[in-house]
Amino acid sequence: MKRVLITAGGSGIGRAMAEEFAAAGHQVWVTDVNAGSLSDIPADWRSTVVDATDEAGMKALFAGIAEAWGGLDVLCANAGIAGPTALVEDVELADWRACVSVNLEGAFLAAKYAAPLMKAAKAGSIVITSSTAGQYGYPNRAPYAAAKWAVIGLMKTLAMELGPFGIRANAICPGAVEGPRMEGVLEREAAAKGMTRDEVYAGYASGTSMGSFVEARDIANMAVFLGSEAARLVSGQVIAVDGHTVNPDPKV
Template sequence: MLLQEKVAVITGGGRGIGRTIALAYARAGARLALAARSVTALEETRRMVSDLGGEAVVIPTDVSQATAVAALAQAVQEHFGRVDILVNNSGTAGPTAPLWEITPDAWEETFAVNVRGTFLCCRALLPLMIAQASGCIICIGSMTGKRPLFGRTPYAASKLALVGLARTLAWEVGPYGIRVNVISPGPVEGERIEQVIRKQAEVKGISLEEARATFLRDAPLGRLVTAEEVAAAAVFLASEQAASITGEDLNVSAGIVMY
């Protein structure tokens, strides 16, 4: 029970990595506030947490909107009275195309969720952490921020931006006992990576098998990453076992990225 009685806010908690982190946190003893746009997906995660004997509240939130994020922070304060962990997991894949074919609106939409959303959540919830002189922020980045992926300039740029944000923020909030880190997953098993593979095949004009092979050939472990492995890293970084770790970018990529 590494997170016993800790209060964790998880954005994008309705599915995928966010849901898996929520379940791992519940098993570790945390109390959860789940935020995302899809109420249906959030409620399903809440029921799964409840089945584990955990506590979770659902707070529908569009993280790209300042008023919605302010309402999220207020709801967390009213329900729990504190926040110990913020997992900035909400994200969008954005378009897949050569940069010169990407519209400004598509570029800005990617940054609105992946970067602005992280900024707004940190901005809204940090006052609670500062007041209690403790806390932990985890941003879910991507290996794509550091390793080129054809046609994914907005996504890559937005995910690498999180590293700069986290490292600078770690300096700003360190005196208050607050830690800030990034987890950069590699290709994670599931429907989302299958969509990415299909898009890669389309824009490169290659077969699905060839596109899938590119995600495996550079992995020393020769496999994709599981959402559970990313969640295990998120539990560790939020726990007292990582009390001296801040400003780090932790790769969970089966070795595809080592920097």
């Protein structure tokens, strides 16, 4: 049984991760910035309301984990926001900073405070949620793409720094994931490009060789694998779960 922390685990991909780790028999601790997202979690899960970019709050979270569990085996640094959908010249600096802060600094803080717990045990797995936007350029999504590229650099550095302590680090790159966040992206991109929501949806789907969006559980299953002994020598890897993106620009 592993001790697993999932940030932004109250809904979406994070909630699916928590459900799949719990189904595999592991202990689960989820965080979310929205208390309402944690109101219906199973009784045997632990939870904390915390902003992933609040260093004091994150430090206290990991102190609580150390006290309650005595350590941590798997970190899923999953906190993220979509950010603005706009041409680069129309992106406000405040919106850029907010997007980069949650997606990049949230992962950094989680890793910063997880590392000492894992080093003490000379074992652990860090899984960072990136995106296919961290592998390709994405029109109208400059802040998000920049942050998701950056977390891959963070992950690869963690793999090098922490590998000698038996700690692995990997990044999952979801493609277009069915759910409320992607619906917001579709609506904003449709408005920005003068297209319908369905046209943008079809563009994303046709940009994959499998012609499909993915579901949150697809991402969750990969996270469970990366946290397991079956992946004991998988580290420093960028793993897309996206139906094979062949054209990241949904105009086509």
